Amino acid sequence: MKIALLQLTSGDQPAENLPSTLELVRKAAGQGASLILTPEVTNCVTLDRAHQQSVLQHQDDDITLKALRDEAKALGVWISIGSLALKTHDPEGRFANRSFMIDPMGEVVATYDKIHMFDVAVNETETYRESDGYRPGGTAVTVDMPVIKVGMTICYDVRFPHLYRKLAHSGAGLMLVPAAFSPVTGAAHWETLLRARAIETGSFVFAAAQTGNHPTSTGRHRTTHGHSLAVDPWGRVICDAGTQTGVSIVEIDPSEVSKVRSQIPALTHDRPFEDPE
Numbered sequence: 001m002k003i004a005l006l007q008l009t010s011g012d013q014p015a016e017n018l019p020s021t022l023e024l025v026r027k028a029a030g031q032g033a034s035l036i037l038t039p040e041v042t043n044c045v046t047l048d049r050a051h052q053q054s055v056l057q058h059q060d061d062d063i064t065l066k067a068l069r070d071e072a073k074a075l076g077v078w079i080s081i082g083s084l085a086l087k088t089h090d091p092e093g094r095f096a097n098r099s100f101m102i103d104p105m106g107e108v109v110a111t112y113d114k115i116h117m118f119d120v121a122v123n124e125t126e127t128y129r130e131s132d133g134y135r136p137g138g139t140a141v142t143v144d145m146p147v148i149k150v151g152m153t154i155c156y157d158v159r160f161p162h163l164y165r166k167l168a169h170s171g172a173g174l175m176l177v178p179a180a181f182s183p184v185t186g187a188a189h190w191e192t193l194l195r196a197r198a199i200e201t202g203s204f205v206f207a208a209a210q211t212g213n214h215p216t217s218t219g220r221h222r223t224t225h226g227h228s229l230a231v232d233p234w235g236r237v238i239c240d241a242g243t244q245t246g247v248s249i250v251e252i253d254p255s256e257v258s259k260v261r262s263q264i265p266a267l268t269h270d271r272p273f274e275d276p277e
Contacts, residue, residue, distance in 0.1 A: 073106030082178020113137025186225025
């Protein structure tokens with residue numbers, strides 16, 4: 001099974017981001033990928049909530065979703081849109097950070113709304129309050145593909161190992177972690193977290209990422225870590241895309257999941273215990 005990781009530097013104008021995304025999708029399909037992964041907020045990277053209100057769309061109207069559904073059908077491939085920033089009918093006006101799995105017929109077979117919101121103060125100059133603009137999801141999601149079951153997560157979710165254990169217990173052997181990771185936390189934690197989730201669950205972990213300095217029309221700049229990563233079930237990094245935009249192709253053998261899980265059957269060793277007082 002060949003999987004493509006797309007590394008993007010999306011700006012804050014969805015219509016301007018789409019052509020380069022489609023170009024890389026076609027390049028990935030041309031290199032034999034049957035599953036193509038895009039990063040978090042593929043359609044729009046911005047910290048400006050007012051700007052989001054002016055350029056984002058509801059799911060049924062989103063141009064990026066429609067184009068990638070059409071492309072999946074035309075190319076006969078699976079596409080995981082790491083996430084799209086979308087308008088919702090939330091009474092507080094918050095957006096959704098929503099991942100999509102599209103099958104080779106162009107049908108949306110699963111969606112996942114990011115559960116864990118990135119509300120952090122990395123340092124004095126880098127503070128995020130994702131929950132101010134986005135409503136959190138509340139449901140874990142898996143997708144049955146022809147050769148492997150996929151667990152859908154997004155970015156900050158990677159810091160919550162119980163989610164991945166639940167996905168693994170549900171049969172997922174490939175965990176997706178599309179991201180727009182902070183450069184500071186990315187340098188310190190990105191690879192370690194992804195490898196840990198792979199080791200703990202005996203799963204492949206694939207993380208397509210945003211990278212670099214993102215074009216902005218509002219003056220509120222955003223920079224992301226890059227380093228789209230693929231990790232095998234033993235915890236070995238089998239692909240690191242560095243910091244450039246482009247396509248990385250990784251071929252996997254899904255049988256490695258059952259092999260590693262039989263070597264270290266930690267998923268069968270859970271035991272109940274009482275919480276500390």
